[in-house]
Amino acid sequence: MDTPISLNANMTITAEEHRRLLRLAYRFCWRRDDAEDALHNALLRAFHKAGQLRDPAKSWPWLCRIVIQQCCLMGRKQRAMPLKAQEPNQTTVRSEEESLTQQELGELMKQLLVDLPEQQRMAVTLRHLERLEYPQIAEIMDVAESTVRTHVHAGREALRQMIVRRYPEWTP
Amino acid sequence: MNCRQAQDLIHTMLDDELSAAQHRDLENHLASCSSCGKIAKQFRAISCGLSQLAAESEYLPSRLPHQERSVDRSVVLFFPFRRWVSIGAAAAIVLLVLGWPLYQWSKPQSTQVVFQPKSPRPEPITLVPSVEATSTFEVQLVGQTDNDYIAVVQKSSDPQVHIVWLYPTVKMTENSTNDGGSTRRPQPTRS
Numbered sequence: 001m002d003t004p005i006s007l008n009a010n011m012t013i014t015a016e017e018h019r020r021l022l023r024l025a026y027r028f029c030w031r032r033d034d035a036e037d038a039l040h041n042a043l044l045r046a047f048h049k050a051g052q053l054r055d056p057a058k059s060w061p062w063l064c065r066i067v068i069q070q071c072c073l074m075g076r077k078q079r080a081m082p083l084k085a086q087e088p089n090q091t092t093v094r095s096e097e098e099s100l101t102q103q104e105l106g107e108l109m110k111q112l113l114v115d116l117p118e119q120q121r122m123a124v125t126l127r128h129l130e131r132l133e134y135p136q137i138a139e140i141m142d143v144a145e146s147t148v149r150t151h152v153h154a155g156r157e158a159l160r161q162m163i164v165r166r167y168p169e170w171t172p
Numbered sequence: 173m174n175c176r177q178a179q180d181l182i183h184t185m186l187d188d189e190l191s192a193a194q195h196r197d198l199e200n201h202l203a204s205c206s207s208c209g210k211i212a213k214q215f216r217a218i219s220c221g222l223s224q225l226a227a228e229s230e231y232l233p234s235r236l237p238h239q240e241r242s243v244d245r246s247v248v249l250f251f252p253f254r255r256w257v258s259i260g261a262a263a264a265i266v267l268l269v270l271g272w273p274l275y276q277w278s279k280p281q282s283t284q285v286v287f288q289p290k291s292p293r294p295e296p297i298t299l300v301p302s303v304e305a306t307s308t309f310e311v312q313l314v315g316q317t318d319n320d321y322i323a324v325v326q327k328s329s330d331p332q333v334h335i336v337w338l339y340p341t342v343k344m345t346e347n348s349t350n351d352g353g354s355t356r357r358p359q360p361t362r363s
Binding site for chain 1: 183186187211214215216217219220221222224225226227228229230233234271
């Protein structure tokens, strides 16, 4: 998100923009086929709602918001109708001295992020995975910057509480 | 600095927005307060895990395993160079389509006539009929070639096919030569 990208009048996106949007969707769905479906739905929706975009300069945050909304919608549907049982966490018995490797920490964060409230998950994902600045996140989420900070802080705290509660033996 | 302020500063630290003075104050507090130190350690682990997750998800996985399995492996093993096979097949089709008319066009138009002794044939004629051949063709005789032959050409409906009867010429005797001196030399096989 270093360079601002504005969609042109024909509502077409470049291959690079498509790749970034797909990566954004993947960071919410964590399955490639789900991310592709969500992005497809989002682009269709954006195409139909293009007339509602008042400020063309904010088309990129607007598009990101639609993609995230579609990902959350897909996640809600999947939670409502689980097709298959969630795989149990691979919890291995560890002694207190052992700490998680960096890769295991990443996998743990992926599992915990899904359980966060939507707004907090959105804010933490955009802040820590997409590495966006707070003003950019505020534009995407269409809320005030202070609200984004509150969501990020609350999200981090919720992640910490979840680790303490679920994996007390892994707590550093 | 109390613990509440320190925990606020921990979030600021995670956002890399801490000034040097704030950083020094926070480190002093974390060194003296074990509970805040533990919390800071947990937040650092969370930040580390999120950074790892961001690095892992920088590039999307190519395809899910079950989608990759949709390709029939046996076919892949049997045709390890499927791409080249398809290219070769396409090239063969193009060659066939373009080459067949070219081959037909460049094929020599000569006609090979094989004399079949047992084939039904008309009675031998003594006079050479007038033969009008529209095209020149060579008659290649297979088998006995001691005698001279007269070729009688009959056109068929197919312009490429000519029915040819070959008649052994009547042997000229001494008498006939003396009678009229008429040449009964047969027509050459090239008509």
